[in-house]
Amino acid sequence: xxxxxxxxxxxxxxxxVFHAPSKKFKxxxxxxxxxxxxxxxxxxxxxxxxxxxARGTRALPTLGDLARRCEELYGAGLGAxxxxxxxxxxxxxxxEAVEERFLPKGARAVADSLGLLRELLLDPxxxxxxxxxxxxxxxxxxxxxxxxxxLINDKIRYASMRTIEEMCKGEPFGLHAYGRLEDLPKIDAAxxxxxxxxxxxxxxxxxxxxxxxxxxxxxxxAAFDLGRRESAKLxxxxxxxxxxxxxxxxxxxxxxxxxxxxxxxxxxxxxxSRHGALVMYNxxxxxxxxxxxxxxxxxxxxxxxxxxxxxxxxxxxxxISSGIEPQRFDDALRITLEQVSDMAAGRISKDEFxxxxxxxxxxxxxxxxxxxxxxxxxxxxxxxxxPRTVDERLDAISRVTDADVAAxxxxxxxxxxxxxxxxxxxxxx
Amino acid sequence: MSASVAKRHEPxxxxxxxxxxxxxxxxxxxxxRPGYDKKYASFATHYGSVDSRFRRxxxxxxxxxxxxxxxxxxxxxxxxxxxxxxxxSEYGASANAFTSYTNTTYLFSxxxxxxxxxxLLLDFVQQPYFTDAGTNKERGIIQQxxxxxxxxxGWRLSEGLKAALFQRHPFRxxxxxxxxSVEAITTDLLRMCWDTFYHPSNMVLSVVGDVDPAEVVDIAxxxxxxxxxxxxSLIERATSDEPKDIAxxxxxxxxxxxxxxxxxxFKETAGATDGEDLLVREMATEICLEALCGRSSPLYNxxxxxxxxxxxxxxYYHGEKDFGLSVLxxxxxxxxxxxxxxxxxxxxxxxxxIDPAVFDRQKRRMAGEFASSFNSPEALSYALNATYFTxxxxxxxxxLLDGLTLEHVNARLRQHLDxxxxxxxxxxxxx
Numbered sequence: 001x002x003x004x005x006x007x008x009x010x011x012x013x014x015x016x017v018f019h020a021p022s023k024k025f026k027x028x029x030x031x032x033x034x035x036x037x038x039x040x041x042x043x044x045x046x047x048x049x050x051x052x053x054a055r056g057t058r059a060l061p062t063l064g065d066l067a068r069r070c071e072e073l074y075g076a077g078l079g080a081x082x083x084x085x086x087x088x089x090x091x092x093x094x095x096e097a098v099e100e101r102f103l104p105k106g107a108r109a110v111a112d113s114l115g116l117l118r119e120l121l122l123d124p125x126x127x128x129x130x131x132x133x134x135x136x137x138x139x140x141x142x143x144x145x146x147x148x149x150x151l152i153n154d155k156i157r158y159a160s161m162r163t164i165e166e167m168c169k170g171e172p173f174g175l176h177a178y179g180r181l182e183d184l185p186k187i188d189a190a191x192x193x194x195x196x197x198x199x200x201x202x203x204x205x206x207x208x209x210x211x212x213x214x215x216x217x218x219x220x221x222a223a224f225d226l227g228r229r230e231s232a233k234l235x236x237x238x239x240x241x242x243x244x245x246x247x248x249x250x251x252x253x254x255x256x257x258x259x260x261x262x263x264x265x266x267x268x269x270x271x272x273s274r275h276g277a278l279v280m281y282n283x284x285x286x287x288x289x290x291x292x293x294x295x296x297x298x299x300x301x302x303x304x305x306x307x308x309x310x311x312x313x314x315x316x317x318x319x320i321s322s323g324i325e326p327q328r329f330d331d332a333l334r335i336t337l338e339q340v341s342d343m344a345a346g347r348i349s350k351d352e353f354x355x356x357x358x359x360x361x362x363x364x365x366x367x368x369x370x371x372x373x374x375x376x377x378x379x380x381x382x383x384x385x386x387p388r389t390v391d392e393r394l395d396a397i398s399r400v401t402d403a404d405v406a407a408x409x410x411x412x413x414x415x416x417x418x419x420x421x422x423x424x425x426x427x428x429x
Numbered sequence: 430m431s432a433s434v435a436k437r438h439e440p441x442x443x444x445x446x447x448x449x450x451x452x453x454x455x456x457x458x459x460x461x462r463p464g465y466d467k468k469y470a471s472f473a474t475h476y477g478s479v480d481s482r483f484r485r486x487x488x489x490x491x492x493x494x495x496x497x498x499x500x501x502x503x504x505x506x507x508x509x510x511x512x513x514x515x516x517x518s519e520y521g522a523s524a525n526a527f528t529s530y531t532n533t534t535y536l537f538s539x540x541x542x543x544x545x546x547x548x549l550l551l552d553f554v555q556q557p558y559f560t561d562a563g564t565n566k567e568r569g570i571i572q573q574x575x576x577x578x579x580x581x582x583g584w585r586l587s588e589g590l591k592a593a594l595f596q597r598h599p600f601r602x603x604x605x606x607x608x609x610s611v612e613a614i615t616t617d618l619l620r621m622c623w624d625t626f627y628h629p630s631n632m633v634l635s636v637v638g639d640v641d642p643a644e645v646v647d648i649a650x651x652x653x654x655x656x657x658x659x660x661x662s663l664i665e666r667a668t669s670d671e672p673k674d675i676a677x678x679x680x681x682x683x684x685x686x687x688x689x690x691x692x693x694x695f696k697e698t699a700g701a702t703d704g705e706d707l708l709v710r711e712m713a714t715e716i717c718l719e720a721l722c723g724r725s726s727p728l729y730n731x732x733x734x735x736x737x738x739x740x741x742x743x744x745y746y747h748g749e750k751d752f753g754l755s756v757l758x759x760x761x762x763x764x765x766x767x768x769x770x771x772x773x774x775x776x777x778x779x780x781x782x783i784d785p786a787v788f789d790r791q792k793r794r795m796a797g798e799f800a801s802s803f804n805s806p807e808a809l810s811y812a813l814n815a816t817y818f819t820x821x822x823x824x825x826x827x828x829l830l831d832g833l834t835l836e837h838v839n840a841r842l843r844q845h846l847d848x849x850x851x852x853x854x855x856x857x858x859x860x
Contacts, residue, residue, distance in 0.1 A: 022464075023464065024462070024463065024464035024465060025804050026442070026800045026801055026803050026804050027800075027801050027804060062730060063724060063729075063730055063733060064724070064725050064726070064727065064729070064730040066724075067723065067724035067725035068725040068790065070794075071725055071790040071791065071793060071794040072790060072793065073797075074793055074794065074796060074797025074798075074800075075793070075794035075795070075796075075797035075798040075801065076797070077801075096801070097797075098797045098800045098801055101443075102441065102442055102443070102800045103796070103797070103800070104796075109797070135734075139734070139736060142736060142739070143739045143740055146687070146688060146739055146741070146760060147740075149687035149688065150686075150687050150688070150741070150760065152685065152686070152687055153582050153583075153686050153687065154581070155580050155581070253685045254684070254685050254859055255580045255685065256576040256577075256579045256580050257573065257576040257577045257579075257580055288518050288523075289512075289514045289515050289517070289518040289524070290515045290518035290519055295515065298570070299512060299515075302566055302569045302570055304573065305570060305573040305574045305576075305577050306577075323573065323577050324573075325573065325576075351519060354519075355518055355519045355521070357521075358519070358520065358521025358541065358542075359518060359521055359523070361521055361540065361541065362521045362522060362523060362538070362539055362540050362541065363523070365466040365467065365540035365541075366466065366467040366523075366538060366540060368466055368467075369462075369465045369466055369467040369806070370804070370805075371804065
C-alpha cells in the first residue's frame with residue numbers, strides 16, 4: 001500500500017474506519033463523523049449535539065478539565081462540530097496529537113488522545129437525570145444562536161450562504177449545518193440527549209485517521225467499535241433543477257463593497273462518469289489565477305478584488321462569487337456571464353486547459369501533505385463510495401478532453417443571481 | 430563558484446536545516462521534508478507598512494505615503510510579459526504574496542516544476558516592471574481591496590484597538606493605507622522603495638520541501654547574479670517616539686454586525702528588543718495570557734459558564750522589535766462587563782502570580798505545538814523568515830522554552846498586564 005493511502009476497515013453496525021498510515025507527519029489526526037440526513041426539523045438539535053459533547057465527559061466534566069487534559073497531552077487539539085457534506089449533516093469529533101517519537105522519553109499522547117476522543121463521543125457528562133446537562137444545553141443553545149446570528153458578519157461567506165439558501169429553498173441543501181434560529185426556543189436537554197443517543201445508536205459512522213503505523217488502525221477500530229448491529233441508511237443527495245427564468249435577489253446592507261454570487265445547476269456530480277470534466281470546467285472558469293473569471297473580471301476589467309468559482313460536487317452546483325463596486329453591477333454581471341457563455345461555446349484555450357490540469361494536480365498532490373486536507377477530501381468521496389487515491393483522481397482528470405469540457409459546459413444551467421449591495425442602490429460609497 | 434551549504438540537525442524533531450549565504454549576505458534556508466510532494470518557497474524583504482520614514486543608503490531622509498509597501502507587493506506581479514501570478518498558475522504552482530507590518534513576502538507552492546517556479550520567483554521580485562498605466566490600474570484594485578476590508582468587522586475592531594493604544598507609531602495605521610493615501614503613490618515612489626528595500630542585503634529566501642539544498646542554492650545564486658546590484662550600507666529606519674501612554678481609552682464604531690464585538694488591548698511598553706529576547710518575550714507573554722484567559726483557566730471557565738464570553742473569545746500576543754500588544758477579544762452583549770471582568774482577573778493574577786502547575790502544563794503544550802508546526806510547510810517558511818529578520822533562530826525555540834523560568838514569566842506578567850496601558854475597541858451593531 002502506498003504511503004498515505006487510506007486502508008479501510010468495515011466494523012459491525014455501519015462503522016467504517018479509514019486509516020492512512022504515514023511517517024512524514026509529526027502528528028496523528030483522527031476525525032469521526034456521524035452522518036444524519038439534513039432535515040429541517042432535526043438540523044438544529046443535531047447541530048447542538050457536538051457542542052454539548054465538547055463541554056465535558058463523565059471523567060472530565062468541565063471545559064477547563066478537558067483543556068487541562070489536552071495541555072498535559074502536549075497540546076492535543078480536540079474539536080467537535082457539525083458540517084454539511086452534500087445533504088448530510090455530519091456531526092464530528094476530532095483530535096490531533098503529537099507522536100511520542102517527537103516528545104521527551106516516557107511521554108504519552110496518541111493513545112491517551114484517542115481514548116479522550118472516544119470518551120468525548122461516547123461518555124459525555126450527564127446530569128442527575130441521566131440527560132445531557134440542562135445548564136450546558138441551555139448555554140450551547142445561546143452560543144449556537146450567536147453563531148447563526150454572526151453569519152452576517154463575514155460578507156463573502158454570508159453572500160454565498162444566502163445564494164444557496166435562495167437557490168435551494170425547499171431542498172435539504174438550502175439548510176445550514178447550524179440549523180435554524182427559530183427552532184432553538186423549543187429545544188431542551190431531553191431532546192438533545194435523545195438526538196445524541198439516536199445518532200450513536202443508528203447513524204452511519206466514518207472515522208478517518210492520518211499518521212502512525214498500520215497497527216494504529218486496529219487501535220482506532222477497537223476504540224470505535226460501538227457494539228451495535230446495524231445502522232440507518234443515508235439518503236442520496238438530491239439533484240435540483242434550474243428554473244426557466246433565473247431567480248434574481250438583491251439584498252441591501254450598509255457595506256462598502258458589493259458581493260455578486262451566481263449559482264448554476266448541473267446534473268454532473270461526484271461518482272458520475274463526467275465528474276472529472278466538470279472539475280476541469282470549474283477550474284478553467286474560476287478555480288485559479290489563470291482562469292477566465294480572475295483574468296477577465298479582475299485583471300482585464302479591474303471590476304473586482306476577487307472573482308472565482310467553486311463546485312459543490314455532491315450537489316451539482318457551480319457557484320461564482322466576486323466582490324465588486326456597487327455601481328458597477330451591470331458591467332460585472334455582463335462580463336461574468338460572458339465567461340460562462342464562452343465555456344458553453346467551447347472557447348477554451350490550450351493554455352487554459354493545460355494550466356488547469358497542472359493546477360489541479362498541484363492542489364490534489366499538496367492535499368496529501370496535510371492530514372486535515374486528506375481527511376476532508378476522503379470524507380467527501382466516501383459519501384458516494386470508497387475514497388479514491390490521489391492518483392486515481394488525477395487519472396480521471398487526465399482523461400478529460402476539451403470536447404468533454406465543452407459538453408459538460410452545456411449542462412451547466414443558470415439558477416440564481418444574488419447581489420448584496422450598499423444601503424442605497426447606486427449611491428456612491 | 431557555489432556558496433557553501435551548512436547543515437544543522439535538530440535531534441528531538443529529526444529535522445535538518447540547510448543554510449547558505451549568498452552575495453550581499455543574503456541567506457538561503459532549506460528545510461528538507463522527505464516524503465512531501467509539496468514544495469514551498471518564500472522570498473521576503475524586511476520591509477513592511479511601518480517603514481514609512483527611512484534614509485536611503487547615502488541619501489536623505491524620506492517619508493512615503495501610507496500603504497506603499499502593500500502597493501508595491503501588488504505591482505511586482507506586473508511584468509513585461511504579463512502577470513507573474515498567472516505564469517505561476519501556468520506552471521501548476523500556486524503563488525501568493527502578503528505584506529505585514531514589518532515584511533513583504535512572495536511565495537509559491539507546487540508539486541511539479543519546482544525549479545521553474547523558483548527561478549520565476551527570484552526573477553520577478555528582482556526585476557520590477559513599473560509603468561504609469563500599471564500603477565493606475567492597480568490603484569483601482571487596491572482601493573477595492575481596502576473597501577473589502579472596511580466591510581469586515583474583525584478588521585475594523587483591530588484597527589480601532591491599534592488607534593486606541595498607539596499615538597504615533599505607524600503600526601496604528603492599516604497595512605494597505607487608505608483609499609485616499611494610495612492616491613498619492615506614484616510610479617517613481619514605487620521604484621524608489623523597491624530600490625531601497627528589495628536589495629539582497631535586506632532579503633531572505635526559504636524553501637521547505639523534499640528538495641536538494643545544493644540545487645536551491647545554485648539556482649538562487651544564479652538568479653542573484655543575473656540581476657547584479659551594487660553593494661551598500663544599511664538602510665536607516667526612523668525609530669518611533671511612541672510614548673508609553675495610550676492614545677484613547679475607547680474606540681467605538683458601528684457596522685452591520687449581529688452583536689457587539691469587543692477587543693481589550695495591553696500595549697507593549699517593555700522597550701525595543703530583538704533576537705532571542707524577543708522570542709522569549711513572546712513565549713512568556715503567551716504563558717501569561719494562557720494563565721489569565723486560556724481555556725484551562727478558572728476565569729475563562731467562570732465567564733463562559735456565566736455567558737459573558739462564548740466560543741468567539743480568543744486572546745493573542747503580537748510582538749515585533751519596537752511595538753507590540755496583547756489582545757483579548759470576542760463577541761459580548763455587554764462590552765463593559767467583558768472588560769471589567771477581565772481587568773479584575775488581571776488584578777487577581779498579578780497579585781497571586783502564576784501557579785507552577787499551570788506554568789509546567791503550558792510549557793508542555795507549547796513544546797507539542799511547536800512539534801506540530803512542522804506539519805505545515807507554510808508555517809515553517811514563515812517562521813524561518815520571521816526569525817531571521819528579528820535576529821533569532823527557529824531551532825533555538827526548544828532550548829529557550831526549556832530554559833524559561835516561572836520567575837521570568839511572573840515578572841513579565843507584572844510588567845505587561847499593566848492596567849494603565851490598556852485600551853478598548855468596540856464595534857456595535859448598526860441597523
